[in-house]
Amino acid sequence: MRKTLKKLFAGTLLMSLVIVSGLASIILFPEPLFANKLEHGQVNVYANAPIEGSMTVVVDNALTLVKKSELYDPTYTFDLFFSYNSLFNKVDGALLGEFVSARATDNNVVVKVDIDSKRDLFFRTLNKACQGSLTYLLAHEMIHCLQENKYGKLKFNPLRHPAYWKLEGYPEYISRQSKLTSEAYRLNSEIDRYVELESKANDIWILIEEGACEAPRYYYKGRLMMEYLMDIKHLSYDQILNDTISEDDVYAEMIEWNDQAGRK
Numbered sequence: 490m491r492k493t494l495k496k497l498f499a500g501t502l503l504m505s506l507v508i509v510s511g512l513a514s515i516i517l518f519p520e521p522l523f524a525n526k527l528e529h530g531q532v533n534v535y536a537n538a539p540i541e542g543s544m545t546v547v548v549d550n551a552l553t554l555v556k557k558s559e560l561y562d563p564t565y566t567f568d569l570f571f572s573y574n575s576l577f578n579k580v581d582g583a584l585l586g587e588f589v590s591a592r593a594t595d596n597n598v599v600v601k602v603d604i605d606s607k608r609d610l611f612f613r614t615l616n617k618a619c620q621g622s623l624t625y626l627l628a629h630e631m632i633h634c635l636q637e638n639k640y641g642k643l644k645f646n647p648l649r650h651p652a653y654w655k656l657e658g659y660p661e662y663i664s665r666q667s668k669l670t671s672e673a674y675r676l677n678s679e680i681d682r683y684v685e686l687e688s689k690a691n692d693i694w695i696l697i698e699e700g701a702c703e704a705p706r707y708y709y710k711g712r713l714m715m716e717y718l719m720d721i722k723h724l725s726y727d728q729i730l731n732d733t734i735s736e737d738d739v740y741a742e743m744i745e746w747n748d749q750a751g752r753k
């Protein structure tokens with residue numbers, strides 16, 4: 490009887506291990522689940538729908554932004570998966586939840602929502618239905634891959650990572666470089682805008698850009714703090730990560746700088 494129980498236990502344990510490792514390999518190595526693949530420089534694109542030529546334009550534009558980051562590595566390969574309406578999405582959603590449009594795991598960027606590469610758009614359904622730039626979304630997630638690549642899975646994983654303003658502020662800062670480096674852009678006006686929006690906001694959602702998708706406010710706040718630390722104080726991302734100054738102290742310092750700059 491004891492032996493039978495032991496065997497049964499061992500069998501169940503083995504089955505569970507097979508299921509868990511099977512699900513883990515689907516999440517980490519989803520390539521076989523996709524019908525189409527396009528190799529484009531240091532980026533591989535996977536999708537079930539045919540991959541249109543316009544996708545390479547979006548990928549190139551996202552890479553141009555990513556190359557502005559100190560974390561960029563020319564030897565690194567990104568795997569992009571467009572998984573809207575796929576079996577992968579169902580498994581991923583059941584395991585990791587359905588609360589994101591895209592996610593970065595290891596060197597995989599998974600875009601879970603519908604996209605239109607010709608119009609450079611992704612269509613989000615989370616919170617409120619809206620659309621945003623696919624280039625921005627890819628660049629943002631690719632920076633998450635590079636954070637993990639540079640600092641390791643132990644420092645950058647869903648359970649353990651730097652404070653949100655450092656984790657999300659930096660991908661926001663890099664992916665919005667076209668806007669932040671444009672002639673018309675002023676960090677001071679942007680800080681004023683944030684302060685006003687934050688004072689009126691009823692929840693964590695905030696409209697970072699007119700006509701785009703709302704995002705949790707720490708994305709916007711974190712990006713502004715990155716801009717202040719990197720563009721005004723000339724710190725590197727590495728220095729910011731290693732700095733122990735608190736979020737509240739950086740924010741207060743930035744607001745003080747903004748008030749002084751505004752009075753000049």
Ligand SMILES: [Zn+2]
Binds near residue numbers: 629633657660
């Ligand atoms: Zn992110």
